[in-house]
Amino acid sequence: MIKSDEFETKMEDYNKHAILGVKQPLVLECGVSLNNFPVYYQTYGSLSEKKDNAILVCHALSGDQFLAGVNPTTGKVGWWNLVVGPDKVIDTNRYFVICTNILGGCMGTVGPKEVNSETGEIWGSNFPMITIQDMVRAQALLIDHLAIDKLFCVIGGSMGGMQVLEWAATYPERVLTAVPIAAAAQHSAQNIAFHEVGRQAIMADPNWCGGNYYASDIFPDRGLAIARMVAHITYLSEPSLQTKFGRRLQDRESITFGFDADFQVESYLRHQGSTFVDRFDANSYLYITRAMDYFDLSERFDGGLAEAFRGSKTRFCVISFSSDWLYPTSESRMVVHALNSVAASVSFAEIRSDKGHDSFLLDEPEFWRVLRGFLSGSADYFGLDEFS
Amino acid sequence: MIKSDEFETKMEDYNKHAILGVKQPLVLECGVSLNNFPVYYQTYGSLSEKKDNAILVCHALSGDQFLAGVNPTTGKVGWWNLVVGPDKVIDTNRYFVICTNILGGCMGTVGPKEVNSETGEIWGSNFPMITIQDMVRAQALLIDHLAIDKLFCVIGGSMGGMQVLEWAATYPERVLTAVPIAAAAQHSAQNIAFHEVGRQAIMADPNWCGGNYYASDIFPDRGLAIARMVAHITYLSEPSLQTKFGRRLQDRESITFGFDADFQVESYLRHQGSTFVDRFDANSYLYITRAMDYFDLSERFDGGLAEAFRGSKTRFCVISFSSDWLYPTSESRMVVHALNSVAASVSFAEIRSDKGHDSFLLDEPEFWRVLRGFLSGSADYFGLDEFS
Numbered sequence: 001m002i003k004s005d006e007f008e009t010k011m012e013d014y015n016k017h018a019i020l021g022v023k024q025p026l027v028l029e030c031g032v033s034l035n036n037f038p039v040y041y042q043t044y045g046s047l048s049e050k051k052d053n054a055i056l057v058c059h060a061l062s063g064d065q066f067l068a069g070v071n072p073t074t075g076k077v078g079w080w081n082l083v084v085g086p087d088k089v090i091d092t093n094r095y096f097v098i099c100t101n102i103l104g105g106c107m108g109t110v111g112p113k114e115v116n117s118e119t120g121e122i123w124g125s126n127f128p129m130i131t132i133q134d135m136v137r138a139q140a141l142l143i144d145h146l147a148i149d150k151l152f153c154v155i156g157g158s159m160g161g162m163q164v165l166e167w168a169a170t171y172p173e174r175v176l177t178a179v180p181i182a183a184a185a186q187h188s189a190q191n192i193a194f195h196e197v198g199r200q201a202i203m204a205d206p207n208w209c210g211g212n213y214y215a216s217d218i219f220p221d222r223g224l225a226i227a228r229m230v231a232h233i234t235y236l237s238e239p240s241l242q243t244k245f246g247r248r249l250q251d252r253e254s255i256t257f258g259f260d261a262d263f264q265v266e267s268y269l270r271h272q273g274s275t276f277v278d279r280f281d282a283n284s285y286l287y288i289t290r291a292m293d294y295f296d297l298s299e300r301f302d303g304g305l306a307e308a309f310r311g312s313k314t315r316f317c318v319i320s321f322s323s324d325w326l327y328p329t330s331e332s333r334m335v336v337h338a339l340n341s342v343a344a345s346v347s348f349a350e351i352r353s354d355k356g357h358d359s360f361l362l363d364e365p366e367f368w369r370v371l372r373g374f375l376s377g378s379a380d381y382f383g384l385d386e387f388s
Numbered sequence: 389m390i391k392s393d394e395f396e397t398k399m400e401d402y403n404k405h406a407i408l409g410v411k412q413p414l415v416l417e418c419g420v421s422l423n424n425f426p427v428y429y430q431t432y433g434s435l436s437e438k439k440d441n442a443i444l445v446c447h448a449l450s451g452d453q454f455l456a457g458v459n460p461t462t463g464k465v466g467w468w469n470l471v472v473g474p475d476k477v478i479d480t481n482r483y484f485v486i487c488t489n490i491l492g493g494c495m496g497t498v499g500p501k502e503v504n505s506e507t508g509e510i511w512g513s514n515f516p517m518i519t520i521q522d523m524v525r526a527q528a529l530l531i532d533h534l535a536i537d538k539l540f541c542v543i544g545g546s547m548g549g550m551q552v553l554e555w556a557a558t559y560p561e562r563v564l565t566a567v568p569i570a571a572a573a574q575h576s577a578q579n580i581a582f583h584e585v586g587r588q589a590i591m592a593d594p595n596w597c598g599g600n601y602y603a604s605d606i607f608p609d610r611g612l613a614i615a616r617m618v619a620h621i622t623y624l625s626e627p628s629l630q631t632k633f634g635r636r637l638q639d640r641e642s643i644t645f646g647f648d649a650d651f652q653v654e655s656y657l658r659h660q661g662s663t664f665v666d667r668f669d670a671n672s673y674l675y676i677t678r679a680m681d682y683f684d685l686s687e688r689f690d691g692g693l694a695e696a697f698r699g700s701k702t703r704f705c706v707i708s709f710s711s712d713w714l715y716p717t718s719e720s721r722m723v724v725h726a727l728n729s730v731a732a733s734v735s736f737a738e739i740r741s742d743k744g745h746d747s748f749l750l751d752e753p754e755f756w757r758v759l760r761g762f763l764s765g766s767a768d769y770f771g772l773d774e775f776s
Contacts, residue, residue, distance in 0.1 A: 030645035129645035189629040189653040190621065196654045197618045199647060200661075204610040206594055222592040230585045230618055233578065238713070241577040247684060255682055257418035257517035259587060259674060263681070265577040266584045273588075286647060293651070294643055296635060325626070325713075 014072045016041060017108055020141040032128035036117045039142045040108030041065050041100040044084060045092030047148070052384055054148050055090060055375075056139065057099045058156030058163035061231075061288050062280060064107040065099045068092070073107070074279055079361060089368045090375065094384075095152065102163075103138045104130040104287040112283035113214060125211025130287060132159070132295045136166040140174070152384065153375065155179040157360035158327065159288070162295050165335065168316070169297060169308040177378045179371065181319045181360045184331035185305050185338070186296035191326065194234055195289040198227030202282050211283050224282040225273030232272045237323035237356030241265060298338075305338035315381070316346040317374040319367065321359040347374065402460045404429060405496055408529040420516035424505045427530050428496030429453050429488040432472060433480030435536070441772055442536050443478060443763075444527065445487045446544030446551035449619075449676055450668060452495040453487045456480070461495070462667055467749060477756045478763065482772075483540065490551075491526045492518045492675040500671035501602060513599025518675060520547070520683045524554040528562070540772065541763065543567040545748035546715065547676070550683050553723065556704070557685060557696040565766045567759065569707045569748045572719035573693050573726070574684035579714065582622055583677040586615030590670045599671050612670040613661030620660045625711035625744030629653060686726075693726035703769070704734040705762040707755065709747040735762065 017040040020026065025033035042065040047054060057067055057080065066072070067080040084090045084097055101109040104127070108114075112127040143151065154167045154175050161183020168178040184191075202208055205223030213219055233241075245265035249255070252262065261267040301307035316339055320332035329350045339346040349370045353359040359367065405428040408414065413421035430453040435442060445455055445468065454460070455468040472478045472485055489497040492515070496502075500515040531539065542555045542563050549571020556566040572579075590596055593611030601607055621629075633653035637643070640650065649655040689695035704727055708720035717738045727734040737758045741747040747755065 186635065188626065189633040189635065189651070190626045192635075192651050193621045193629060193653050193657055194618075196649075196651075196657055197614060197621070200610075200614050200617065200658075201589055201592075203647070204589075204593065204614060222588075226585060226588050226592060226614070229588065230582075233581045233585070238576065238578045238716075241581065245577040247574065247577065247580070259591070259678065261584075263577075263580050263584075265581050269581055269584055270588075290647065294645075328626075 013042070015108070016043075018142055018145045020138065020145065026134070026138060026141065028128055028134045029131045030129045034110065034128075037110035037138075038108060038114070039100050039103070039110070039138055041098060041142060042067070043099075044068050044097040045095055047096040047146075048385060050385070051148050052150070052152060052382070053095050054143075054146075054151050055095045055097050055153040055155060056143065056151050056167075057084070057090075057097055058139070058154065058160035058167075059099060059102065060156070060158035060160050061285075061292065062228075062276065063160070064105065065101045066107075067099045068097070082361075082363060083368065083371075089372045090155075094379070095375075098143075098146070100139050100142055102135045102288070104135070104284055104291065106281035106284040109138075111281070112211065112287060113281045122214045124214060125283065127283070127287060129290060129294075131291050132162050132166050133170065135291065136163050136170055139163070139167075140171060143174070150174050150176060152379070152382065153177045153179060155181070156183075157181040158183060158357065159292050161327075162292065165297055165308075166295075168312060168314050172309075172312045172314055175314045176382055177315045177317065177374070179317045179319065179374065180332075180335065182321055182324050182327050182332075182357055183335075184327045185298060185308075185335050187293050188331070192293045194230060195293055197230050199286055199289060201226035201230070202286060205282075208282060211286070213282075219277070220282045221274075221277040224277050224280065224285060225270075227282075227285055228276040228280075229269045229273045232269060234326045235356060235358045237325065237354055239323065239354045240356050243354070305334065306341040309339050309344050310342045312342070312344050314344070315378055316344060317370070318346060318348045319360075319370060320350045321353045321355070321357070321364075321367075322350055323354045324357040324359065326357040401430070403496070404431075406530055406533045408526065408533065414522070414526060414529065416516055416522045417519045418517045422498065422516075425498035425526075426496060426502070427488050427491070427498070427526055429486060429530060430455070431487075432456050432485040433483055435484040435534075436773060438773070439536050440538070440540060440770070441482060442484045442486060442531075442534075442539050443541040443543060444531065444539050444555075445472070445478075445485055446527070446542065446548035446555075447487060447490065448544070448546035448548050449673075449680065450616075450664070451548070452493065453489045454495075455487045456485070470749075470751060471756065471759075477760045478543075482767070483763075486531075486534070488527050488530055490523045490676070492523070492672055492679065494669035494672040497526075499669070500599065500675060501669045510602045512602060513671065515671070515675060517678060517682075519679050520550050520554050521558065523679065524551050524558055527551070527555075528559060531562070538562050538564055540767070540770065541565040541567060543569070544571075545569040546571060546745065547680050549715075550680065553685055553696075554683075556700060556702050560697075560700045560702055563702045564770050565703045565705065565762070567705045567707065567762065568720070568723065570709055570712050570715050570720075570745055571723075572715045573686060573696075573723050575681050576719070580681045582618060583681055585618050587674050587677060589614035589618070590674060593670075596670060599674070601670075607665070608670045609662075609665040612665050612668065612673060613658075615673055616664040616668075617657045617661045620657060622714045623744060623746045625713065625742055627711065627742045628744050631742070693722065694729040697727050697732050698730045700730070700732050702732070703766055704732060705758070706734060706736045707748075707758060708738045709741045709743070709745070709752075709755075710738055711742045712745040712747065714745040
């Protein structure tokens, strides 16, 4: 058993999951049907009797279901431990928080490194291409499984925010409030370009073996590390890199006239790469980045993005960060404009921060104030019970 | 013989070079001495009798000495053919333009793929680390060899601009005017980070073989292509990528739910990568990016960057582009502030452009007007003869 301040994640809880697609398969956007597939998830707090206090948190590309307390696989605190917990911004004394490992992920939910229940073999590169909509539909099956009709809130940052938008568009009646953070309604050319570099790095690694490397003990770690390194640069702002590292040297007095990590920023990036491969699957990285590239919510609707939200009663709170150049404020503003144009309920906050895209994971009091206020006001609006 | 509109580059001219470091070696910053090394170069226009009309153009990371006319190695026009030529902005009717392949390059000048004249073997990863200052000192030896005392102008974009700053700091008496374009006086943490990703991609390629791959016919092409892809993203602005490619598909009606280049931007990047490896050496890429990372002109001078220019009589024209996020205007402004603080002669222009860092290579009439005006005014100021 691993303890943190607030949550004990028992090892048996690590395996908390549901087998979905049993009575009928989940038909993916690509046309492939998934039967009897596991979705792994974690919950924090307690579901109210009325089942009206559920918040679904959608994780980002490299996230997982262990958002609070200690992640039993890494031994580190969860990726949103700053935000989710008793008396925190998403207060688990009040709300029942659910987080699922996404479809295509590598923390238990069906994905390329899992066994295909029909063949008994590891999926590998036979895993079908999944989309953001597929991820959301799998989550909806889990919410059904938990016998929850409506979600008080669906919230997430980055790719999590894409899932939020997809939830609001696909299941408007089931989403009372939606909080897409540092996200976009479609992947830009630059977004696709950076992902493509990462994918090429993985696929160029001879250990990738066309995606079927699981039988060996050798994984495409170098390729995956490079993919992580380039992505990580995009998660930070230029000023934050400059403040954090500048041109400071790593454990040395002067440059070595060589290719070692002379600079702290190099050492940091290499560390980001090498630790990532311990917890992430290279094929999952390929599939999930592709799902993000394919995401274009407006494309499915004649008349564009606004039509995705026409008639919606969901209350939206769109949040961006001023120094986020991966999903800049202009992308959030496009979502806000679309919502405004169909008279949806939307508030919008651009948080001033120099921490870049990753701001939503970091200590950002202004962001937290906005989020706390929106949730609290919405809880009043929808008549949630006071704190138990 | 290959013809273009303005210049005929005869195949024998391809081999235009000087052997330098003959009487005494060039002692590099790392301490290694280079003897009897070739520097390859091209010239355009004619040197005046007074030898007062020479312009040294410094090329960028992936550039070479073939800046105008047709590049005989690629069959394409040179990288600055838009700017340099008869009646063009840098008018070869008036000016004598020199461009050298830089130290560490791969177009003839000594670098990792060339033979070490002392051992008779290819340098490979035994090539010593070079710096921007080393590049400039080698260029100065060539200028000596051409019996030119003073350069009317030293000009270059990107890493070429770093060389310009280095020239002005190291040989102030030899530089009448200096035009650093889209450059910086030091590499930022983000600059270093992107380069480190590229280097890791090359060094992760099993064909790199520790840098000693020349004996085989197999080169680290995939690694080098990935390095080029990630770098290329940084050369373009987000809006220019969006305008040029957006989410348009490549020769297909709909996405394929796979990892092919569904999007035009992916196809474009892959093309950039695969064509680059035909003309560039992976080790040169490692060495040159490292030289850029090491560049920090202020570090050598007590009191910082301004001291690099104290007492300089050089006339500076610093040029940046509004959408350049690799070497943003703020970096150029730091150079301008340093020059101002020692009362140097400096004019500064931020050119409004949405084309990103590569603007200096592209059709940018405002940039050209500024440059033409500065050169023409400076020619008058320094009493250059009128057009012959």
